[in-house]
Amino acid sequence: MVRTIERLPKRQRHQLLTGLIEDNPFITDQELTRQLKVSIQTVRLDRLELGIPELRERMKLMAERSYDAVRSLPLHEVIGDIVDLQLDHSGISIFEIKEEHVFSRTGIARGHHVFAQANSLAVAVINDEIALTATADIRFVRSVKLGEKCIAKAYVRSGGRSKAKVEVCSYVGDELVFQGHFVIYRSAGESGIEGGMDGADRN
């Protein structure tokens, strides 16, 4: 072709296209045509090759994802993935420290994420419609860093009718990184509760 040099080779165009769609999923093929300087057919063949669905499909997926996220908020309300749960007894959750959880400067996890995991678990382990954290006594034993997997283990230490004491220990590997004693109010005694914090939903 005459203008071959002016345009990108296929590989690079594919990369560019992927990038363009990634940082603006609302872009049409028409727009891509303009930005990539190729025909709309080429854009479509490229999407086909790359397995990138059409605009409407992309929007639908995003919409469904957010809709599901909203619908499954109860699950979402727990920070970390619960891998074991014995109501009123114990529970385990895993939480991976990603980019968005750390201070970029130090790579150290922001404390509230570590705290949130432990707190969520403490609340989840209580077998009640609504559970609210009343007090927490916590200790950050060592800092948790980017990429580390934080495993929180919760044990219910005493379960009164309106209060429960839950102990949570979080580990990275064998190392203890966080320890907390939570007092959780349960909905059974709700009339007397003024303080409170999280609601725990179970589906």
Place this chain on the structure above:
Amino acid sequence: MVRTIERLPKRQRHQLLTGLIEDNPFITDQELTRQLKVSIQTVRLDRLELGIPELRERMKLMAERSYDAVRSLPLHEVIGDIVDLQLDHSGISIFEIKEEHVFSRTGIARGHHVFAQANSLAVAVINDEIALTATADIRFVRSVKLGEKCIAKAYVRSGGRSKAKVEVCSYVGDELVFQGHFVIYRSAGESGIEGGMDGADRN
């Protein structure tokens, strides 16, 4: 009409239609036609009257909303606006409880946000390159709800060379909602520190 009695009056149909779309935004007019037992034109006139956009528009709106939510996450990293700061002495921050901070079911703020505001402030008030939370003793006095503005006040109670004790009280109006005693390590004594939590970034 012959079958007037079989069908709903307009008002009720509008209510039903609104409800149907609300709990399944992905429904097409075709589907609505079947469920409402009226023609597709009627469905469309109804949507027009009610100001309900077409399926694709609804999906687009949902997709955009979720996309914006993701994009604004980085901003999220600053928990509360610091409005006053006297290093090694005291500080005040304000944090407004928005949709994304509460449990949708109850409208009660997730505890880790309230905690995060207090913790951020406790860390910020310490005049050091790196400050790390070692322990925290916290109490959620009453739940904070959607729309409320949480004002956190921090006071440095004792400041050793390597440790500082910071007390944080959070209020909504005059009401105390949260109280916490934080022990913060400062970088001056970093060699001896194993525990820790947050780095304090000051912009």
Place this chain on the structure above:
DNA sequence: CAGCTATTATAACCAGGTACTAATAGTATA
């Protein structure tokens, strides 16, 4: 009966595609 609302029908048009067929340019290979 006229005038009105509610409903339905019909047709043209639109965006943003898919699916398919075909033509062309350039490159590699036997």
Place this chain on the structure above:
DNA sequence: TATACTATTAGTACCTGGTTATAATAGCTG
């Protein structure tokens, strides 16, 4: 050099899920 193959472009028919406009019909009301 002829042939095969890839990459690109073009064009058409068709699809979904609508909008917009125009008209016809049913049923009620004063």
